[in-house]
Structures are given as structure tokens and as C-alpha cells.
Amino acid sequence: MALEYRKVLCPIEFDDDNFLLALHTAADAVRGTDGTLFVLTAFPEVVREPAGTKLYAEVNKAQEDYARTRMAEIERKELAGVKHQLLVMLGDPAQTIVKAARQVRAELIVMATHGRRGLMHLFLGSVVEDVLRRAPCPVLAIRAQSTGRDPKVGDWMTHNPVTAAPLEKLSSIREKFEAGNFRSIPVISDGKLVGILTDRELKLFAGRLADTEAREAMTNAPLAVNPDTPLEQAAGILKESKLHSLPVVEASQLVGIITTTDVLGALNG
Numbered sequence: 001m002a003l004e005y006r007k008v009l010c011p012i013e014f015d016d017d018n019f020l021l022a023l024h025t026a027a028d029a030v031r032g033t034d035g036t037l038f039v040l041t042a043f044p045e046v047v048r049e050p051a052g053t054k055l056y057a058e059v060n061k062a063q064e065d066y067a068r069t070r071m072a073e074i075e076r077k078e079l080a081g082v083k084h085q086l087l088v089m090l091g092d093p094a095q096t097i098v099k100a101a102r103q104v105r106a107e108l109i110v111m112a113t114h115g116r117r118g119l120m121h122l123f124l125g126s127v128v129e130d131v132l133r134r135a136p137c138p139v140l141a142i143r144a145q146s147t148g149r150d151p152k153v154g155d156w157m158t159h160n161p162v163t164a165a166p167l168e169k170l171s172s173i174r175e176k177f178e179a180g181n182f183r184s185i186p187v188i189s190d191g192k193l194v195g196i197l198t199d200r201e202l203k204l205f206a207g208r209l210a211d212t213e214a215r216e217a218m219t220n221a222p223l224a225v226n227p228d229t230p231l232e233q234a235a236g237i238l239k240e241s242k243l244h245s246l247p248v249v250e251a252s253q254l255v256g257i258i259t260t261t262d263v264l265g266a267l268n269g
Helices: 019-030 054-078 093-104 118-134 170-180 199-204 231-241 260-267
Strands: 007-011 036-043 084-090 108-112 139-142 184-189 192-198 245-250 253-259
Touching (some): 007 019, 019 036, 019 139, 036 054, 036 093, 054 084, 084 093, 093 108, 108 118, 118 139, 184 253, 192 199, 192 245, 192 253, 231 260, 253 260
Parallel strands (some): 007 036, 036 084, 108 139
Antiparallel strands (some): 184 192, 245 253
């Protein structure tokens, strides 16, 4: 006799190629029963917010909006006919998964292991291992074969990065640099990338920041990549051009930013 679960929690990660296998398995566990599938995406804070600083909250809100949009797409495509609830939570992924399991009184957690190699597996796989140690209920880890594909920019980029507007004063942009400890900020107009400002430009205009607009100081038509660009290729561009980051563009719209820190973290494995 098959076990029936009334409350199943399925954490998903959008950049993981294997999450659909876990989602389908979790949906099958409640389909045709009175059970409820709780689909959770948990993402860490991009930056911590000091008291009185709005910028950090705006960055985290952008991440949350992106997550809710993706969850709505998955709900429409994958969850028809399944009783479910969508959960979007901010916090350390492993801690948040365990917290959510306790809140909904989950009887089973279904989550995917990652078909990745080297440091990518060690970094992301640790979430599953942490959940296994602390979960208040059984955990079904869905193992998928490694895709063997090389990492892409879209796997590691920061979605919805902090941006500047062409008419924005450099004094305002400097506050964003300092608050986020950034080395560069994309300049966009109607969602399209029109330039980039680095800390070098800010230094060049020191003393005139309050009177200078971004369009006067930015680098026009900056180098950019797309989400499907191989991470190794992005690393080569960063190195050869001596850049700290690259805007990520898709269908003429800025969708993210990839930094040298991101690239090194992925390729060191």
C-alpha cells in the first residue's frame, strides 16, 4: 500500500536544471488525494540592511519580485490539477526550508540534488545535506544525472541588479556604490542598457558629483554578455578587458550582472 502524505514541501531553485524532476515527484505524492503541495523558493539576502538604508531593501525586494514571477510561471505550466500553495521566503536557503517545513507541518520534503561538479556541487549540495540533518520530517532527495554541461552566466549572475538612470546625479549614484560596496553600476533607460559607471569614473568627477549626470560620465555601449554565454568566456572578457563586472542582457533588456567574484566562485571547482 502506497504511503499518502497530506502535506508535502518541495523547495525549488530556478537555476538548477533538476528541480522539475523533484517538483513532479512531489506533485505525484499528493495528486488524487486530499493533500497539499507547498512549493517553496528560498533565497538569501543579497545584502544586509543597516537601519535607515532603503537601498538594500530595494535590492532584496527586486529579488523577491523575480522569484514570484518565476513561481507564477511554474504554477501555470506544472501544477494544474494539484492542490498547492506557493511560498517565497527570504533567508538562508537551508534554514528557511527547515523553518517552512515546521510552519506548514510538512510530512515529507522532496528536493533535488544538483547535477553539478566540483565547487558548484559542494556549494549547492550543502543545502540538501543541511536539510537532511535538521528536517523535522522525512526528506526524499531526488538524484538526477549530471548534465555535464559547462556553467553559463545565467547560473551565477545576480538578477535585478542595482542600476542608475542617465539623468541621475553622480552624488546619488555614489551613495549606491558605498551602500552596496559596488565597483560598477549599469545605467539603463526603459530597461535597456545604455552605459555603465565604474568607481574610476566617480573618481574622475570628484568635486563635481552633485552637478554631473550619469550620461556625462558613463561608458557608452559597454561590453555585455547574455545568460547563455559560457562562464569561461565571460571570465576571458573580464580578464582581457580588466573589468570587475559585466552587464547581462537578454532581448535588449538588462536582466543581471556577473562579477569576477561570481566567476571565480564557479570556476575554482
